[in-house]
Amino acid sequence: MKSIEVVAGIIEDNHKIFATQRGYGEFKGAWEFPGGKIEPGESREQALARELKEELSIDVSVGDYLCSVNHDYPNFHLLMHCFFCKIIGGKPTLLEHESAKWLGFQDFRSVEWLPADLSVIDILEKQFSTSNR
Numbered sequence: 601m602k603s604i605e606v607v608a609g610i611i612e613d614n615h616k617i618f619a620t621q622r623g624y625g626e627f628k629g630a631w632e633f634p635g636g637k638i639e640p641g642e643s644r645e646q647a648l649a650r651e652l653k654e655e656l657s658i659d660v661s662v663g664d665y666l667c668s669v670n671h672d673y674p675n676f677h678l679l680m681h682c683f684f685c686k687i688i689g690g691k692p693t694l695l696e697h698e699s700a701k702w703l704g705f706q707d708f709r710s711v712e713w714l715p716a717d718l719s720v721i722d723i724l725e726k727q728f729s730t731s732n733r
């Protein structure tokens with residue numbers, strides 16, 4: 601089976617996280633953390649900063665690593681590395697996504713996440729409930 605490696609950004613601001621809704625393709629309408637595939641020669645952090653610039657027209661500083669998720673979709677295997685990010689320039693502009701929302705802790709499950717993201721939400725809920733995030 602095909603295997604793809606992706607980086608995803610958990611953009612944080614004021615105890616909220618930024619969720620984006622896919623605007624095209626197989627999973628159109630589902631919610632995700634913005635990001636994308638790592639290109640040859642890039643570090644994970646460089647790939648994430650590039651993707652967030654391309655998708656949302658923002659400059660970010662990539663911060664703490666959160667987790668890596670392995671998920672089997674029917675036609676490919678996904679390995680996704682998640683990092684916290686902060687916006688250091690610009691305002692999110694949806695260049696590829698259909699919609700976006702800032703979600704507070706109570707609302708983390710209020711959108712329909714891509715299947716692979718549910719385990720990220722589990723981890724985030726633990727972090728937000730036990731720390732000062």
Ligand SMILES: Nc1nc2c([nH]c(=O)n2[C@@H]2O[C@H](COP(=O)(O)OP(=O)(O)OP(=O)(O)O)[C@@H](O)[C@H]2O)c(=O)[nH]1
Nearest residue numbers: 606608625627632633634635636637678714715716717
């Ligand atoms: N960016 C991102 N992709 C995710 C997440 N969860 C998840 O299952 N994926 C899957 O990871 C795959 C690769 O993401 P991508 O953003 O490069 O997807 P894409 O198919 O639009 O790539 P393309 O821009 O090269 O056409 C997609 O199939 C996407 O559904 C997530 O939280 N963020």
